[in-house]
Amino acid sequence: MHEMGIANSVLEAVRTEMRRYPGSYPCKVAVRIGEMAAIDQDALRFCFEAIIQETDLASLELAIEFCPRRHRCQGCGREFVVHDYDSRCPRCASLETTCISGDELELAYLEVEEYGSSTVGAKSTQ
Amino acid sequence: MDRVPLERKVLSENDRIAAELRARFQEHGVLCLNLISSPGSGKTSLLERTLEILPRHDRVAVLTGDIQTENDANRLKRFHFPVKQITTGGTCHLDARMIERHLADWPLEDLDLLFIENVGNLVCPSSYDLGEAAKVVVLSVTEGEDKPLKYPSIFFKSDLMVLNKIDLLPYVPFDITAAAENARKVHPGMEIVKVSCLTGNGLHEWMVWLGERRRAHKSLVQQTVS
Numbered sequence: 177m178h179e180m181g182i183a184n185s186v187l188e189a190v191r192t193e194m195r196r197y198p199g200s201y202p203c204k205v206a207v208r209i210g211e212m213a214a215i216d217q218d219a220l221r222f223c224f225e226a227i228i229q230e231t232d233l234a235s236l237e238l239a240i241e242f243c244p245r246r247h248r249c250q251g252c253g254r255e256f257v258v259h260d261y262d263s264r265c266p267r268c269a270s271l272e273t274t275c276i277s278g279d280e281l282e283l284a285y286l287e288v289e290e291y292g293s294s295t296v297g298a299k300s301t302q
Numbered sequence: 303m304d305r306v307p308l309e310r311k312v313l314s315e316n317d318r319i320a321a322e323l324r325a326r327f328q329e330h331g332v333l334c335l336n337l338i339s340s341p342g343s344g345k346t347s348l349l350e351r352t353l354e355i356l357p358r359h360d361r362v363a364v365l366t367g368d369i370q371t372e373n374d375a376n377r378l379k380r381f382h383f384p385v386k387q388i389t390t391g392g393t394c395h396l397d398a399r400m401i402e403r404h405l406a407d408w409p410l411e412d413l414d415l416l417f418i419e420n421v422g423n424l425v426c427p428s429s430y431d432l433g434e435a436a437k438v439v440v441l442s443v444t445e446g447e448d449k450p451l452k453y454p455s456i457f458f459k460s461d462l463m464v465l466n467k468i469d470l471l472p473y474v475p476f477d478i479t480a481a482a483e484n485a486r487k488v489h490p491g492m493e494i495v496k497v498s499c500l501t502g503n504g505l506h507e508w509m510v511w512l513g514e515r516r517r518a519h520k521s522l523v524q525q526t527v528s
Binding site: 177178181182185186188189193197200203205207212213214215261262263271273275279281282283284285286287288289293 | 303304305306307308309310311312313314315316393394395397425426428429430451453454455456458459487488490
């Protein structure tokens with residue numbers, strides 16, 4: 177269970193990034209989690225919500241983009257998603273395939289909003 | 303609303319320190335191996351047998367991680383190589399900063415080989431780069447042959463699987479062929495050695511792998527320097 181550490185790192189990255197945007201606040205942070213990254217998405221969400229509670233970032237949304245394991249065939253160049261650990265090329269049946277993604281633990285993007293903008297007003301009246 | 307691309311690793315601070323460590327290991331020609339397994343698979347036993355076999359003058363050191371106790375360091379210190387315990391106090395894995403801190407007073411120029419024994423855990427240590435040249439995963443025959451499929455990340459990221467406790471094979475329903483197949487499903491072409499740290503069976507293959515890794519690392523470092 178290291179999702180708390182991961183959640184903390186995400187939040188630290190948000191705070192660091194927000195120094196570049198005075199007068200704005202972060203609405204959403206998106207991360208990419210690979211199938212092979214050994215991260216439990218539910219645990220990450222739980223930890224993230226726990227650490228932002230009752231802070232200035234309590235409304236910050238966490239978006240998780242799941243990245244399946246993908247391989248590229250060394251023979252025919254086909255790129256494909258690996259299901260059930262079957263890394264055989266679906267086009268030419270070669271076993272000589274290389275993993276090209278699925279190991280992600282990355283920050284993708286941050287959505288920021290200026291204080292006092294119309295969306296804030298809309299949000300507070302909802 | 304503005305969308306700002308971030309495009310960096312979540313653990314970029316850990317990765318930054320790990321990259322610095324890797325550069326230092328490279329500079330001093332130190333081969334660093336990160337040993338990972340469930341608790342009780344035999345990481346410490348494998349290191350005990352290894353230190354027992356290595357010549358006394360060999361330039362080898364061990365950092366060993368646990369949540370509590372100095373037990374493992376005490377076991378490993380008997381072989382007269384430098385050993386240091388890292389007690390995490392609760393954290394379920396080692397991170398690069400812990401390695402940096404515990405290496406602070408060790409002159410790397412005196413070392414050729416550094417073993418890092420991670421905290422017993424098949425999940426979390428796989429996310430943290432420690433600056434190692436390779437991860438080695440230890441699996442024991444009492445754990446079940448489907449572990450590589452259940453915990454793919456660490457088998458995917460390790461260069462070698464050491465299958466330990468093979469002396470118990472007559473007593474436990476463990477399909478050694480299926481274990482190897484499962485490991486290679488997750489990590490095609492993965493190298494596997496089968497050992498018993500109790501009887502010493504198979505340790506020769508492990509030492510051969512280690513020797514080859516050390517030679518390859520040394521020639522790589524020499525090429526980089528020249």
